[in-house]
Amino acid sequence: MDTIEIHEGGCSCGVxxxxxxxxxERVGVCHCRYCQTRTGSAFGISVYLKNVNIQKTQRNLNKYQFETESGRSFTQEFCPVCATTLFWTLEVFDGITAVAVGSFDPPSFWYDIAREVFCRTNAAWINNDIDEKHDTHPNYEPIAADRDALRI
Ligand SMILES: [Zn+2]
Ligand SMILES: [Zn+2]
Incomplete structure (x- = not known):
């Protein structure tokens, strides 16, 4: 019988x-502008797990919800004390939540990266050997033009 993997993590302040x-379910590097502005870094990495496979010790995370240019909601959950964004959910992925990879306790990078999405806005110096790359995203169906802030 396989051992079930358990990983732990948390925000910067530990609350x-x-x-x-x-x-x-999936792990992807995302170069979209939402991930860049959320993290303040060049890209986000999402470890998507079923909601039932994530146990949070602090249920009252602050939330910020907005609508993307595909007309669907994107909700970020962050620590009420130190504001570390730990989770996010996309309306398009029902029943699963993304965990912010840098928040995992060591070994923080325990998964394989399956693909890269929104490469259209990646930093020019990004260079890696991930085979599957998408200019946008396989589920991307914009209903409005990209705002200026979504371009680089
Ligand atoms: Zn915190
Ligand atoms: Zn993204």
Missing amino acids: VRYQTTGKP
């Missing part, structure tokens, strides 16, 4: 802790 069970 929010979580535990994940099992393997991710």
